[in-house]
Amino acid sequence: ARAAGIPAGVLNLVASDGVGGDHLARHPGVDKIAFTGSTATGRAVAAAAASHLARVSLELGGKSAGIVCDDAPLDAVAAAVVAAVTLVNGQACIALSRVLVSERRHDELIDALRTAFEALVVGDPRDPATTVGPLVSQRHRDRVLGYITDAERDGGRVVTGGGPPPHTTRGWYLAPTLVTGVSPTSRIAQEEIFGPVLTVLTYRDLDDAVAIANGTPFGLSGAVFSQDLDQARQLAGRIRSGSVAINKGAAIDFALPFGGFGSSGYGREYGPEGVAEYLEHKTIFLDTP
Incomplete structure (x- = not known):
């Protein structure tokens, strides 16, 4: 990430037994949470994030x-x-x-x-x-x-x-x-x-x-x-x-949106739709004559 030009401190990798993730999901300073994992843990993440209304996207299980x-x-x-x-x-x-x-x-x-x-x-x-x-x-x-x-x-x-x-x-x-x-x-x-x-x-x-x-x-x-x-x-x-x-068993393309319905989660990763998950739209009304 640093080699790609991302400033130090923007991306942080924290190894944890789950306590770290729970802390981040509940922290009021976190505005957006993206979780990849099981459906059961995804529900727990969404519930924790709801305490301060953080936005959440979940990529969970499949069948x-x-x-x-x-x-x-x-x-x-x-x-x-x-x-x-x-x-x-x-x-x-x-x-x-x-x-x-x-x-x-x-x-x-x-x-x-x-x-x-x-x-x-x-x-x-x-x-x-x-x-x-x-x-x-x-x-x-x-x-x-x-x-x-x-x-x-x-x-x-x-x-x-x-x-x-x-x-x-x-x-x-x-x-x-x-x-x-x-x-x-x-x-x-x-x-x-x-x-x-x-x-x-x-x-x-x-x-x-x-x-x-x-x-x-x-x-x-x-x-x-x-x-x-x-x-x-x-x-x-x-x-x-x-x-x-x-005519393929499975496919994924990082330029295209990826995500699911129901117990497979909500929100999208990849493509412009994945970037949009991290944006908030803001409207400014100008004081004009």
């Missing part, structure tokens, strides 16, 4: 859905989806965690996804051959495993993955996991997992697909896969999320 139209080439879909599911080992707010496919093409897509998942290399992130590294902690991996256990208890089927790979004896690893056979209202299909876990759901028609995509409290990102770009744009417009990628 991104990808709608796969019947005309989409499934090999290309599988490659894009797997890359988006395993982004930062699944620990990314925009990671694709639900894929919606028609009942007609479900089995084909499952086969393509299984092949793509099982080609991934899970291991030490320092090894150039590795494509998926560990989760951040034992506690978090156990939490992710809990979602998989719940899905199986609810009648879901783990197609591949579901636990630590046999060769990983040290570290909090989880094999990229593919789950199907659950309801759109199941816990694994509703809550943010933050791990390399993909749930495949079926839809009857595209109206049903949009309803399922919009059927969670989140609305951060999403995707549509179709060779008919007009149809894809129409579907993208109906998905209630801050961004939608067409």
